[in-house]
Amino acid sequence: MNPFKVTTLNEFILNSQAQFPDAEGDLTHLLHHVGTAAKIVNREVNKAGLVDILGEMGTSNIQGEDQKKLDVFANDHFINSLHSCGEVCAIASEENESFILFDDDVARKGKYVFLMDPLDGSSNIDVNVSIGTIFSIYKRKSPIGEKATMDDFLQPGTEQVAAGYILYGSSTMLVYTTGQGINGFTLDPSIGEYCLSNTLIKTPENGTIYSINEGNYLKFPAGVKQYIKYCQEKDEKSHRPYSSRYIGSLVSDIHRNLLKGGIFMYPVIDNAPHGKLRLLYECNPIAFIIEQAGGRATDGKNRIMETKPLSLHQRTPFFCGSSNMVNKVEEFIQVFG
Ligand SMILES: O=P(O)(O)OC[C@H]1O[C@](O)(COP(=O)(O)O)[C@@H](O)[C@@H]1O
Numbered sequence: 001m002n003p004f005k006v007t008t009l010n011e012f013i014l015n016s017q018a019q020f021p022d023a024e025g026d027l028t029h030l031l032h033h034v035g036t037a038a039k040i041v042n043r044e045v046n047k048a049g050l051v052d053i054l055g056e057m058g059t060s061n062i063q064g065e066d067q068k069k070l071d072v073f074a075n076d077h078f079i080n081s082l083h084s085c086g087e088v089c090a091i092a093s094e095e096n097e098s099f100i101l102f103d104d105d106v107a108r109k110g111k112y113v114f115l116m117d118p119l120d121g122s123s124n125i126d127v128n129v130s131i132g133t134i135f136s137i138y139k140r141k142s143p144i145g146e147k148a149t150m151d152d153f154l155q156p157g158t159e160q161v162a163a164g165y166i167l168y169g170s171s172t173m174l175v176y177t178t179g180q181g182i183n184g185f186t187l188d189p190s191i192g193e194y195c196l197s198n199t200l201i202k203t204p205e206n207g208t209i210y211s212i213n214e215g216n217y218l219k220f221p222a223g224v225k226q227y228i229k230y231c232q233e234k235d236e237k238s239h240r241p242y243s244s245r246y247i248g249s250l251v252s253d254i255h256r257n258l259l260k261g262g263i264f265m266y267p268v269i270d271n272a273p274h275g276k277l278r279l280l281y282e283c284n285p286i287a288f289i290i291e292q293a294g295g296r297a298t299d300g301k302n303r304i305m306e307t308k309p310l311s312l313h314q315r316t317p318f319f320c321g322s323s324n325m326v327n328k329v330e331e332f333i334q335v336f337g
């Protein structure tokens with residue numbers, strides 16, 4: 001094995017495409033543009049304190065959240081890059097109330113719709129804590145050449161053709177799947193290339209990390225409280241007590257637990273009766289990744305990716321990570337509610 005062999009993202013995508021004789025390269029081209037847009041966002045993130053990209057935009061989004069300048073910057077650059085690639089006929093974003101229709105001759109021929117959380121972990125932007133971008137890709141259901149419709153977006157997660165995230169952390173990584181396992185690519189700034197660094201990632205069945213915003217403890221359902229108590233009780237056989245780790249950026253918490261083993265939880269709380277996280281551009285893509293790594297992702301009872309979406313920005317309770325840990329919290333929820 002040549003230790004100096006570097007496999008770039010583009011090379012890897014082309015090699016994967018070669019395994020599908022019918023593939024025409026549309027998805028390859030699209031994923032390439034995702035990588036490019038992420039490089040532009042990464043450039044700003046890396047020097048955030050030096051350029052006018054920190055702080056509030058002075059506007060709010062459909063979620064009623066104050067938009068950060070970087071939320072808007074990332075949103076604009078992903079929309080422009082994906083419009084210019086010609087493979088996408090419309091985009092849905094956390095930052096836009098309705099989906100953005102690309103209504104020109106080229107884009108109307110696009111086979112795919114793209115859903116994204118352009119900047120995840122907004123509360124951590126101004127304090128130099130890792131943040132991310134999350135994306136999900138579907139084949140359109142509407143006829144090629146016509147205008148995309150809402151039905152193109154309201155597809156269950158099981159229909160995703162690709163999904164992934166970019167983590168802007170101590171290094172910048174792109175982690176994605178097309179249903180053949182998940183691979184991670186680390187951006188080498190000196191050559192400007194994403195290089196294969198994590199091949200066919202598998203998450204341990206059991207972990208020793210639990211991630212939840214315990215500041216909401218009093219608002220949690222009884223089953224979740226009981227599970228947290230279980231995580232904190234001493235039992236050497238099952239390596240308990242577990243460690244509590246919570247960054248507050250979904251991408252960062254998921255990435256750590258994916259590699260080390262662990263469970264991430266965002267249950268319903270009284271001021272978020274359907275949970276906080278968004279099904280279409282946070283939970284479905286993360287669920288696809290976690291399942292491809294051998295883990296599980298549910299709403300506490302049902303498989304997230306089998307949820308029939310009803311609206312673009314719908315929220316869901318979210319429990320995902322090491323399969324035995326998700327099984328355990330589901331048991332507590334079943335017993336205690
Ligand atoms: O501060 P809380 O309530 O724990 O919420 C943190 C969660 O909210 C989020 O920041 C929501 O995502 P956005 O930053 O994209 O809005 C997640 O990244 C994170 O897991």
Ligand SMILES: [Mg+2]
Nearest residue numbers: 117120121282
């Ligand atoms: Mg988010």
Ligand SMILES: [Mg+2]
Nearest residue numbers: 094117119120
């Ligand atoms: Mg966001």
